Amino acid sequence: MAVSWEEARDKLRELRDSNVRDGESVVDLGERLVRKYSSKLGDELWLVCEQVFIAALDVDRDDVADMCLEKLSSNFPKSSRVMKLQGMMLESQGCADEAEELYKTILAQDPTNAAVRKRLIALSKWRNWKNPGATIKMLTEYLEVFMADNDAWLELADLYIAQMDYDRAAYCMEELILSNSFNHLYHQRYAEIKYSKGGKENKELARQYFAQAVKLSNNCNMRALYGLLMTCTSLCGKVSQSEDSKNKQYATWAAKMIAEKYNNTWVQDKDVSLDGKKNVTPSKDVPQLMASVQQSLSLLNLQDGVA
Amino acid sequence: MSHPLKKVAIIVGLACIVHAGFSAAQHRSFVRLTEQEFSSLPLDIVVQSILGLFLASYGILMVSGDFKNIQVNADMKEKSFETVGNRFAFCTFEHRGKALYSRQ
Numbered sequence: 001m002a003v004s005w006e007e008a009r010d011k012l013r014e015l016r017d018s019n020v021r022d023g024e025s026v027v028d029l030g031e032r033l034v035r036k037y038s039s040k041l042g043d044e045l046w047l048v049c050e051q052v053f054i055a056a057l058d059v060d061r062d063d064v065a066d067m068c069l070e071k072l073s074s075n076f077p078k079s080s081r082v083m084k085l086q087g088m089m090l091e092s093q094g095c096a097d098e099a100e101e102l103y104k105t106i107l108a109q110d111p112t113n114a115a116v117r118k119r120l121i122a123l124s125k126w127r128n129w130k131n132p133g134a135t136i137k138m139l140t141e142y143l144e145v146f147m148a149d150n151d152a153w154l155e156l157a158d159l160y161i162a163q164m165d166y167d168r169a170a171y172c173m174e175e176l177i178l179s180n181s182f183n184h185l186y187h188q189r190y191a192e193i194k195y196s197k198g199g200k201e202n203k204e205l206a207r208q209y210f211a212q213a214v215k216l217s218n219n220c221n222m223r224a225l226y227g228l229l230m231t232c233t234s235l236c237g238k239v240s241q242s243e244d245s246k247n248k249q250y251a252t253w254a255a256k257m258i259a260e261k262y263n264n265t266w267v268q269d270k271d272v273s274l275d276g277k278k279n280v281t282p283s284k285d286v287p288q289l290m291a292s293v294q295q296s297l298s299l300l301n302l303q304d305g306v307a
Numbered sequence: 308m309s310h311p312l313k314k315v316a317i318i319v320g321l322a323c324i325v326h327a328g329f330s331a332a333q334h335r336s337f338v339r340l341t342e343q344e345f346s347s348l349p350l351d352i353v354v355q356s357i358l359g360l361f362l363a364s365y366g367i368l369m370v371s372g373d374f375k376n377i378q379v380n381a382d383m384k385e386k387s388f389e390t391v392g393n394r395f396a397f398c399t400f401e402h403r404g405k406a407l408y409s410r411q
Contacts, residue, residue: 018386019390019391019393019395020393021393021395021398023404023408024408054395054398057400058398058400058402058404059404059407059408060404060408061408088400091399091400092400118396118397119396121397122396122397122398122399123399125397125399126399126400126401151396151397152396154394155394155397158392182379182380182383183380184380185383185386185387185388185391185392188388189388216380216383217380217383218384220385221387222387223388
């Protein structure tokens with residue numbers, strides 16, 4: 001492999017910070033790092049070990065997972081965090097009962113261990129995947145204690161969405177927006193839930209939240225831009241005349257922004273290939289995507305809106 | 308400026324401040340011994356301590372890493388729900404990974 005160990009370390013750090021679940025590349029980069037360069041990593045080694053371990057479970061590489069776990073448990077023999085990883089190993093091997101037992105023994109020693117409680121919830125999610133009711137109950141009990149856990153609120157929202165309980169899912173997102181009102185993704189998610197719920201009031205609310213998401217992300221959030229376009233087009237004809245013209249205006253603006261973004265990626269990629277550098281294939285679906293934008297605008301007879 | 312030079316800036320700056328402090332103490336004792344009226348510190352000590360302060364703060368600013376953007380949502384702008392929606396605490400392992408990557 002051509003990647004130096006420093007590059008691999010930085011890449012892994014980036015993947016760790018940005019929350020990407022890409023087991024394949026993490027194992028590719030991390031296996032060599034843990035095997036050969038463990039002395040150079042210093043204290044970061046343990047973070048890398050944990051990251052590579054979870055990635056190895058994801059891509060079914062038991063040998064790598066064993067190696068990481070061995071390193072971790074020899075260094076931290078009594079750590080509950082390492083015991084949690086052992087439980088995850090059992091989970092990946094399909095031994096749900098043993099994993100549950102292990103998690104419960106950890107919890108008996110340390111009832112405030114949030115990470116292990118979350119593993120129990122994940123375990124129940126896996127076991128009761130057809131019927132998330134039991135998991136939802138566990139998760140709400142967890143959230144009564146750990147109210148500031150953003151991940152748990154998001155998870156609960158997802159479980160409610162899976163049950164098409166949009167009102168409760170929206171409540172979860174409201175909690176998240178309250179805790180972090182500058183995060184455009186929470187606004188976008190909330191708007192999506194309201195849009196899925198349907199109905200005029202919900203869609204008007206969705207439009208507001210999509211617009212807020214677009215604003216907070218400095219017009220970067222493509223999903224929110226599309227959402228804005230969709231809500232405005234679907235609201236047309238269902239509201240009063242003055243509202244209608246506003247919706248058309250917003251839809252045109254969103255379409256313009258989307259078209260601009262697609263055009264920019266097109267041009268940028270073409271420039272790179274002309275320079276004879278790395279030949280980046282321009283996203284081939286740009287014409288298709290433009291057509292879909294045009295189509296939703298043509299519903300409003302506004303084709304000329306797109307530059 | 309390279310990294311070691313910045314560290315030198317911190318050390319020199321701190322040394323300047325410490326030295327100015329000792330000089331000031333010495334000046335006070337000198338003034339007391341010669342039974343003069345103490346009015347103010349000599350200009351060179353004042354200048355030295357101010358210079359040391361600036362040098363040390365510059366060095367520390369440069370060594371401690373890049374500045375972060377002051378806007379709250381600056382590092383959120385580029386993110387999408389695809390990564391933020393990943394929750395490792397709740398991940399399960401009964402998925403297509405086993406089928407996709409099994410080496411049989």
